[in-house]
Each structure stands twice: as structure tokens, then as C-alpha cells.
Amino acid sequence: QPLVFSGVQPTGNLHLGNYLGAIRKFVALQENNDCIYCVVDLHAITAQLVHDDLRGQIRSIAAAFIASGIDPKKHIVFNQSAVPQHAELAWIFNCVARIGWMNRMTQFKDKAGKDRENASLGLLAYPSLMAADILVYRATHVPVGDDQKQHLELARDIAQKFNIDFQEKIRATGKGVDMVVGEEPIHGYFPLVEPLIDGPAPRVMSLRDGTKKMSKSDPSDLSRINLMDDADEIARKIRKAKTDPEGLPSEAEGLKGRPEADNLVGIYAALADRSKADVLAEFGGQQFSVFKPALADLAVNVLSPISAEMRRLLGDTSHIDAILRDGGERARARAEKVMGDVFDIVGFLR
């Protein structure tokens, strides 16, 4: 039975990368799957401990989920700290994972910078908590942007080591399932998660530099389109977006070596639910002076209703808070079952 899980950090404003790389996929997946979508507030304090308005940020991500079309009644929307089992399983995973695995994470290296000794222990253990987020529900599929790929590989490594190290215990509790790891049949407890990264915009790039990821932390606001930008801002940022002097190619092959053009075509395709090839069949041979206004219109058409609905939802926080409370209760009930099994497997007294 597939189960979808993903999370978004409540830090800074959501941008087009978060929307296309993650949230838009969350919405599409809810049609045919059981889904759990989490505002990962425990992760938010790893890089920066004290936040001005963490509660407001948490509500704002939840509002973005709902405004984008996630149905919190059919699926689960909640904030991570409401379910203590995430932190509990993360502790066990801290004892499964190796320090060397964490030290190799590129995101840790980027975020910790030069002064690694002075990064928080939480920042180092971040991927272990992320694995726990997913596996505390035994989720199988995780929609994310390309930048999270390495973390999901680590979640597989953790699941695999747990399954192998506890193999006999898992068998004894009768809670496991037969699975194949590589070629080898084992009796494991945690599934090896499948990342869902594909799509026309798995990695949305900065509008100012096609070789850099669009990110919340870029000092230039012109580098990103924020979900809450108004129509004029969106149009202005796309107009100012860096491009090369050529027109658009007629085939996707022609985007090679042209990161800025590739990025804008990918954004168009993702917003329109079309392939890049299909977009180029329409715009191939045209200049950016034609393509950019079309892209701006499309972006405004998709994003404006979402930001308007977010503003409406955030006008009365009691509604969002009720959704999160209800989601938290339902998530906790599921996580408690899994943690019960894990206690039996590890051998803690209940």
C-alpha cells in the first residue's frame, strides 16, 4: 500500500521552487494516494534557533498547502512538533546512522559553512530527523525537489541498516515484511523510500543566475518569485530575468548549455502541466520578448488565486489552527502504532 509523505520548513517565504518542486506535486498525488503533508517546525530550529514569528510561519505554510488545493480532510496536514514520535524515532535513528554519513551531506556542508565545529548538533542530525518523519508512518513515496535527493538516499540507508541490524528481532515480533534489498531477500520493518523528483522543474534556478538554485536565502529578491508576490512584482521579476541573446529553440535538445533559457521553459512547462518539448513546439523560434510576457501571465494566473486564498485563510488563524490540530491527532494515532512496534523491536519496555 503506497503512502506519500513530505515536509516543508516554516522558514522564510515560500517561492516558486518550493511550489513547483514540491507543493504542486503534493496536490497531484492526492488524487490516487493516501498522503501526509507536514510543516517541519523541528527542522526549522536547526540552522537558526530563535525566530521572530515561528507560529505565523507554520500557519503560513499550512495555508499554502490548503490554498494550493490539498484537502486536509481526506489527507493529513499537521506540524511536526505536534507528534512527539518524530523526535523519538529520530533519536533511535541517531544511533543507527553513522557520523560519517552525516558529514558527507552537501546541505550540511553548505549550511554549516567554514565554521563546522560551531554548527548545531541538530543541523548535523537533520537528515536523521527527516528519515524519522517519513518512516514513523512507514511512508513509501516522497515528493521533493532535486536538492533533497541525497537526504532521501540517507533515509534508505538508515532504513536498510535498521532492517539488517534488527533482522532477528523483527522476525521475532512478527511485525516485519519480506522484502528484497538489492538481490538479497530480507525480513525488514521499514520500507526503502522512493523519491519522487521528476517533472519539468525538479530544480528551479535563480532568475538572476541559471546555475544557482532558487532559494529563500538568496540576498536578491529579484532571484526568486515568492508565492505572495503580487502580479506586478511577478511580471517585473520575469521581465528582469537573465537570458541569453538567442531566441527559443524548437526542441528541448537546444536548451543544453543555456541554463537560463532552460529554467524559464521548465517553469512554464511545470506551471502549465506540459512537457518542455510541448512548450517549445509552441514558442520555438520566438524571442524572449514574446515568451516572457506569456510566462508572466501564466505565473500570475496560477499564483494569484493561491496567494489570495492564503491571505484569506490567514485572516482568521482559528481555522488553520483547527486543521493542524485535527491533522496532528490523526498523525499521532498512526505514529503511535509504528513506535509501539519499534519499541518491541529495539527491546524497550512499554
Ligand code: TYM
Ligand atoms: P525545504 O523546506 O527547504 O523545501 C521544501 C520543498 O521545496 C523543494 N525546493 C525546490 N524544488 C525545486 N527547485 C527549487 N529551487 C527548490 N527549493 C526548494 C525542496 O526540495 C522541498 O521538497 N528537508 C526538507 C524538509 C523535510 C522533508 C522531510 C521533506 C523535512 N522532513 C521529510 C520530505 C520528507 C527541506 O528543507 O525542504
